[in-house]
Every structure is written in structure tokens, then in C-alpha cells.
Amino acid sequence: MAVVASVPGKPLLLGAFDIGSVGYIAEEFFVSGTAASYAPVSELGPDGRWTATPSGAADYATRIVALTPADQTQFNGTVLVEWLNVSGGIDAPAVWMMGHREITRAGYAYVAVSAQQVGVAGGAGLLGVDMSLKRQEPAPINSAPATIRGGRLGVIRTRDHAGGCAVVESGPSTTRFEDSRHGR
Numbered sequence: 001m002a003v004v005a006s007v008p009g010k011p012l013l014l015g016a017f018d019i020g021s022v023g024y025i026a027e028e029f030f031v032s033g034t035a036a037s038y039a040p041v042s043e044l045g046p047d048g049r050w051t052a053t054p055s056g057a058a059d060y061a062t063r064i065v066a067l068t069p070a071d072q073t074q075f076n077g078t079v080l081v082e083w084l085n086v087s088g089g090i091d092a093p094a095v096w097m098m099g100h101r102e103i104t105r106a107g108y109a110y111v112a113v114s115a116q117q118v119g120v121a122g123g124a125g126l127l128g129v130d131m132s133l134k135r136q137e138p139a140p141i142n143s144a145p146a147t148i149r150g151g152r153l154g155v156i157r158t159r160d161h162a163g164g165c166a167v168v169e170s171g172p173s174t175t176r177f178e179d180s181r182h183g184r
Contacts, residue, residue: 022104025070032061063114067096069107076107083115091119 019026039055069075080103084091093112096103103110114120 017100019067020070023070023074024067024104027066027068029064029066030061031064032059034058035060062120063091065112067103067110067112069104069109074107075109079109079111081111081113084112084119086116086119 034057036054037056037058038052041051041053044050080095082093082095085094086092091112091114096110096112100110
């Protein structure tokens, strides 16, 4: 069963940007539980249509940051989910940095997920400094190992565009970030 805990204060990855100035609110959550890992059943072909089977489970603890319109009537019904980039040794919201003006103008909800070992558990970044969640916010995140096991993440899936929601799931427990305006 997944445990979702709200984190007070401003999410670290937003920097000095005042999300409220564009009519949005930011909420940060730490999520922990047990995630499935998957292995391919056969060779992975170039068409991206692969069959996989559960191959194990691992405990995880990670962060999710949700940015949503403060006025729910401005939500367009689509949630964009970004697996944060750690190429620089820290969680970096590359899609948000490039697209935040359009995301907020058009009324999207945006969810950033800390999904890689370096961003959650650490390692030296480009400047040799550990900027991981465990280093910056140790109390809530130190309860479990990082999210990745064998390079495959089994905890996050998204529904098709028409479904209008992102789903973070772990076993039978599911947390939904969805369009409440349309009852989905």
C-alpha cells in the first residue's frame, strides 16, 4: 500500500519562481510503498509494443510535485507528468523550464516525479555536490530506498489523453491526480 504525505512549504525545484503569480498552486508530496519491477517476455522490438511480466518488487520513497490552476475552472483536463532529468546530478524539471508559460497559459496541471537514483538517493553532481532529496530533505525521504530497480520503474503509469488523469499506483492502492471538473 502506498503512503502519500503532504509536505508543507514551497517545493525546492521551483527555485525563486512565484507560481501563485500566474494563478497556480504548488503541492509537494512524498510517496512511499512497494513497486513492481518488470522484465521483457521477449526481445524488445523497435515498434515499442512490448510484453512484460512482473519480475519482483522493491520498496521506494520518492517525491511528487503537483502544479495546478488555483481556480479549478481554469484546468483544461490534461495532466502533464514529467520524469525529472538528473543529467546534471540533481532533479531538474527540463520540460517545465522550457514549457511553463504554455503550461500555465493553457490550464494544464503539471506533475514532476523524482524517479531516478541520483535525484532521490544521491551522488555527486557536476560540481561534486550531492543535491539529492535525501541530502536536502532527509527526514521524510530516508524511510526507503530510491525508486529505480534494474532500470525499470513500475510505480507510475498514465492514462490516455482522453482519460485526463495521471495515476500513481502501488499494488491495490492508487492516488489520482485528475480533472474534478469533469468527474474523472
